[in-house]
Amino acid sequence: MSGEKRLTDPAPGGRTSARHALPDRGGWFGVYGGRYVAETLVTPLAELERAYAEARADVGFQEELGTLLENFVGRPTPLYFAARLSQQLGSRIYLKREDLAHTGAHKINNTVGQCLLARRMGKPRVIAETGAGQHGVATATAAALLGLECDVYMGRVDTERQALNVHRMELLGARVVPVDSGSRTLKDAISAAMRDWVSHVDSTHYVLGSVLGAHPYPMMVRDFQSIIGRETRTQILAAEGRLPNWLVACVGGGSNSIGLFFEFLDEPSVRMLGIEAGGEAIEPGRHAARFAAGRSGVLQGTKSYLLQDDAGNVLETHSISAGLDYCSVGPEHAYYHDNGRIQYDSIDDDEALAGFDALTRLEGIMPALESAHALGYLLLDRSRIEPGSLLVVNLSGRGDKDVQSVLRARGKP
Secondary structure (H helix, E strand, O other): OOOOOOOOOOOOOOOOOOHHHOOOOOOEEOOEEOOOOOHHHHHHHHHHHHHHHHHHHOHHHHHHHHHHHHHHHOOOOOEEEOHHHHHHHOOEEEEEEHHHOOOOEOHHHHHHHHHHHHHHOOOOEEEEEEOOOHHHHHHHHHHHHHOOEEEEEEEHHHHHHOHHHHHHHHHOOOEEEEEOOOOOOHHHHHHHHHHHHHHOOOOEEEOOOOOOOOOOHHHHHHHHHOHHHHHHHHHHHHHHOOOOOEEEEEOOOOHHHHHHHHHHOOOOOOEEEEEEEEEOOOOOOOOEOHHHHOEEEEEOOEEEEEOEOOOOOEOOOOOOOHHHOOOEOOHHHHHHHHHOOOEEEEEEHHHHHHHHHHHHHHHOOOEOHHHHHHHHHHOOOOOOOOOOOEEEEEEOEEOHHHHHHHHHHOOOO
16 A cells, blocks of 8 residues: 555634645645555556656646637536526525536536546547446547547446446446445446456556545546636626536536535535435445545545545445445545535435435426536525525436436336
8 A cells, every 4th residue: 555644634613725735745635535445556657757747847738738628528607597497496596407518418528628638648448437327428439539448447337327328338348247245336337447447557448537535636627627616606706697506416436526615615605515425324335425424544545535434444325326336425525515615505405306306397407417416405404505596406317327216216117
């Protein structure tokens, strides 16, 4: 293992004033993050860190990425005022429409960036993990665009509940590799992808899909996704002449949420709320609410909040949403949870389904079940959001992929 623990941590409730300085050179967000990996990955990660630093400073790389985001991905995505939903809930609610990005979710922002980086590094092959399938589809899409070979690891359970996305990946030329170990979900797909990468580092780049893993991945994925918040700032000022009171997003690994939040971390008037998957109940094996029932631990290269038993064994998780069905969370989220800058809560599967129904029937927009967790929270009587607030909710993906899951949850064939 490599990585040195940092003992510094911000005062609870203190405002983050140096967001662009995080993580530090060791990849630490306070006491979270770092680089806990086998020695065989130390050199590839250092190579990736150097390559990303050079690309981030390269005007040509940034211009090519910007052109692809505009002309291929379809950015900027709209900021849509949800009039009927706003009327029902008594607040002014805008939706950041990442569901309208090419491939139907925010994941494409990151995969285009990382595949460009893979090509720059001379890596002809990319691999990825996926839960709901959207990251897999986005990786396969970017790989097809840039002429890269692509393999995607996906837990067997997720291949069954997201069969449509499996077919999409295959049509794009990717090979989907079902994973039958462990719980056969996202955690196990990540482990399988990491084993592949260890064996093929000379020719392969691992396109990790969220703000997880060893440094520099949490920083790099955040940077590629932060375009969501930058666009939102411009759009909400144009629409309302002021910043929102609240930003709301679902939190699995945490890339869509930190992508929205990051731009506003230094704005004390803007409060932020991340919604986790409460599953069936906050009991072991029945949920994926890391901040509700987890504690500090190390998994898959990074230190963060982790669902584990008293002996340190990783617990199985459950969520109706494949993309939220993961036992840990990005280390930057852990940092902001502990210092109070971002608030976190969870809702259960039924409450997420209520959010799915509300947006579909009131606005004619079918959200991904991941995004439905953020929407479902707004329907609850226990919501901490004051009536009359101005909100932006990140609609991280569209719900086409989840129709069968919704029907199964309601006992329909």
